Amino acid sequence: MPYDSIVCVKQVPDTANITSEAMKPDGTVNRAALPAIFNPEDLNALETALEVRDRYGGTVTALSMGPPKAADVLRECLYRGVDRAILLTDRRAAASDTLATSYILSQAIRTIGRFDFVFCGRQAIDGDTAQVGPQCAEKLGIPQITYLERLVHVSDHTVRVRRNTGNGWEIVEADLPVLITVMNTANEPRPPAAKRVMRFKRARVEAEVVTAVKKEMSGASPEEIEAEVARRLEELKARGLLIEQWDLDKIGADLSRCGLAGSPTKVFRVQSIVLTKEGYTEIPPTEEGVRQLIHELVIDHTLG
Amino acid sequence: MIEVNRQGEVWVFAEQEDGRLNDVVLELLGKARELGDQLGVSVAAVLPGQKVRDLCSPLIQHGADKVYLVQDDRLGHYQTGPYARVLCELVQKYRPQIVLYGATALGRDLAPRVASAMRAGMTADCTDLEIQDVTDPRTKTLHEKLLLQIRPAFGGNIIATIVNYDQWPQMATVREGVMPLLPPDPSRNGEIVEEKVELDETLLALRLIERHVEPRKVNLKGARVIVAGGGGVGSKADFRLIHDLASAIGGAVGASRAAVDSGYIGKEHQIGQTGTTVRPALYIAAGISGAVQHRAGMEESAKIIAINTDPEAPIFSVAHYGIVGDLKKVIPMMIKALKERR
Numbered sequence: 330m331p332y333d334s335i336v337c338v339k340q341v342p343d344t345a346n347i348t349s350e351a352m353k354p355d356g357t358v359n360r361a362a363l364p365a366i367f368n369p370e371d372l373n374a375l376e377t378a379l380e381v382r383d384r385y386g387g388t389v390t391a392l393s394m395g396p397p398k399a400a401d402v403l404r405e406c407l408y409r410g411v412d413r414a415i416l417l418t419d420r421r422a423a424a425s426d427t428l429a430t431s432y433i434l435s436q437a438i439r440t441i442g443r444f445d446f447v448f449c450g451r452q453a454i455d456g457d458t459a460q461v462g463p464q465c466a467e468k469l470g471i472p473q474i475t476y477l478e479r480l481v482h483v484s485d486h487t488v489r490v491r492r493n494t495g496n497g498w499e500i501v502e503a504d505l506p507v508l509i510t511v512m513n514t515a516n517e518p519r520p521p522a523a524k525r526v527m528r529f530k531r532a533r534v535e536a537e538v539v540t541a542v543k544k545e546m547s548g549a550s551p552e553e554i555e556a557e558v559a560r561r562l563e564e565l566k567a568r569g570l571l572i573e574q575w576d577l578d579k580i581g582a583d584l585s586r587c588g589l590a591g592s593p594t595k596v597f598r599v600q601s602i603v604l605t606k607e608g609y610t611e612i613p614p615t616e617e618g619v620r621q622l623i624h625e626l627v628i629d630h631t632l633g
Numbered sequence: 634m635i636e637v638n639r640q641g642e643v644w645v646f647a648e649q650e651d652g653r654l655n656d657v658v659l660e661l662l663g664k665a666r667e668l669g670d671q672l673g674v675s676v677a678a679v680l681p682g683q684k685v686r687d688l689c690s691p692l693i694q695h696g697a698d699k700v701y702l703v704q705d706d707r708l709g710h711y712q713t714g715p716y717a718r719v720l721c722e723l724v725q726k727y728r729p730q731i732v733l734y735g736a737t738a739l740g741r742d743l744a745p746r747v748a749s750a751m752r753a754g755m756t757a758d759c760t761d762l763e764i765q766d767v768t769d770p771r772t773k774t775l776h777e778k779l780l781l782q783i784r785p786a787f788g789g790n791i792i793a794t795i796v797n798y799d800q801w802p803q804m805a806t807v808r809e810g811v812m813p814l815l816p817p818d819p820s821r822n823g824e825i826v827e828e829k830v831e832l833d834e835t836l837l838a839l840r841l842i843e844r845h846v847e848p849r850k851v852n853l854k855g856a857r858v859i860v861a862g863g864g865g866v867g868s869k870a871d872f873r874l875i876h877d878l879a880s881a882i883g884g885a886v887g888a889s890r891a892a893v894d895s896g897y898i899g900k901e902h903q904i905g906q907t908g909t910t911v912r913p914a915l916y917i918a919a920g921i922s923g924a925v926q927h928r929a930g931m932e933e934s935a936k937i938i939a940i941n942t943d944p945e946a947p948i949f950s951v952a953h954y955g956i957v958g959d960l961k962k963v964i965p966m967m968i969k970a971l972k973e974r975r
Contacts, residue, residue: 344788472838495738593754593800614958
């Protein structure tokens with residue numbers, strides 16, 4: 330029996346591998362200098378969706394919310410085999426917290442229509458909140474299964490998974506549709522397929538086409554630019570290389586629930602962690618130095 | 634969402650499994666007590682479960698003025714739907730100003746579901762909480778006595794302070810082990826308020842097929858002394874030195890992510906943002922460079938000794954004692970000095 334899946338994916342700054350080039354002289358991280366990557370656990374979510382399709386048939390739709398540049402991760406999804414890719418991009422969605430983000434994603438998911446599964450990575454490495462998955466499930470009014478370690482099987486519109494519980498695991502079963510968040514231990518995400526890379530590397534969203542045309546035809550009139558954009562979009566569409574681009578109007582979003590207005594949490598202050606040297610007692614690496622240190626720890630009752 | 638309610642209580646979700654409270658609940662009650670005293674309001678624990686009445690007394694002894702006890706056979710084993718319903722119903726009924734949850738696997742499953750249903754804010758993984766007056770920079774409105782929700786973000790490279798002006802309750806999950814676990818006060822009195830919550834069958838969406846609980850073999854959180862090794866130890870064989878020092882000093886063995894990824898030791902020993910957060914009396918970091926992710930999990934330790942060949946290693950920035958030298962020479966000296974002491 331075939332199943333239709335939607336995978337939510339996010340482009341994130343690579344916070345895990347911060348090189349010295351991304352460090353400012355004052356010892357703080359220059360966030361703008363970090364490379365943008367496919368959120369690691371979203372790759373595991375994508376792999377789970379593709380495995381379901383490999384085993385049972387059906388479709389996989391990738392959905393991302395972000396700036397036009399986030400089309401990168403949707404191309405990555407196309408390289409790995411998704412049937413459809415949608416970018417939700419809208420300036421009015423900027424500065425959304427997890428509640429507003431999950432509202433927007435859930436509206437997009439409703440607009441896609443029928444589905445059996447929504448898969449999300451457990452959490453994104455920029456915020457590490459793990460909130461958007463459960464919040465989307467609540468907004469969609471469907472059950473959530475967090476921390477998938479292994480998808481045991483799907484049969485007759487019922488899914489059975491093994492989930493991590495922090496101090497062990499449990500196997501649970503739920504009727505579809507369901508939203509599942511996936512851990513990095515669940516699987517080994519497949520690499521891009523060379524043939525699909527050749528085919529989809531020219532896939533674009535409309536915003537990318539507009540930017541490219543404006544750059545290439547800098548002296549042209551707005552009408553000429555518009556005509557060229559329309560021509561290229563037609564051509565991409567005919568070749569199956571147009572990544573769908575949606576905005577908040579397309580998904581019928583209530584604007585009071587999006588962006589800053591729809592976000593109950595506000596960032597009050599951000600402090601960069603500064604890697605500066607503070608005073609510490611330097612102990613020479615000698616027997617005498619070490620003996621003195623141990624003695625000091627006994628005196629101040631650190632060692633009983 | 635509920636409106637701003639300055640008389641609202643400070644709540645702690647009392648996570649329990651098989652009738653045993655998670656330690657983080659008691660840690661949070663200590664903090665909630667402090668917040669409640671600052672705000673001049675009561676502290677309450679919300680305890681859903683099956684036959685969990687016995688847990689009311691430790692909750693009260695650790696700081697709760699009240700326990701909202703919700704007992705139902707269908708709350709015996711945790712699942713999101715019925716637990717979220719319990720929290721939402723009680724929040725709507727009593728309108729607390731703050732609700733805290735442990736940032737455990739369970740807490741991080743439950744809290745966002747509640748926040749979404751309430752259309753309220755939720756800040757994940759806080760490492761500190763404070764009360765302060767805040768002026769909204771956009772509207773210039775002064776909001777008195779807001780909860781500052783302080784958490785690392787961006788892979789631990791920044792510390793963000795989050796506030797929630799008016800879409801209350803102010804809710805947060807708090808990382809395990811960051812708030813001190815205060816001793817119980819047996820003389821404290823509290824009130825038990827029994828609540829019934831209607832749970833319809835559609836909330837019980839998950840069927841439990843099998844369950845496996847792994848006893849925590851490594852008790853990093855309870856250790857007074859931790860000896861942790863990093864990638865600088867160099868090999869699994871040399872990691873023996875870390876174990877030897879730990880046993881000589883009577884401490885637990887910890888590790889950085891680099892040591893775990895290199896296969897020197899199991900993941901259950903990992904300390905840091907993706908591992909366990911600890912605050913022992915003494916933390917010895919050997920061959921650990923001190924990436925922010927690691928420091929986030931140990932910098933609250935009372936005393937930190939760093940041993941590293943690289944004098945520029947960031948670990949020295951949080952150390953109280955620094956030994957610039959080869960751990961393969963320094964550790965045997967420490968073991969010797971410890972033995973001589975006895």
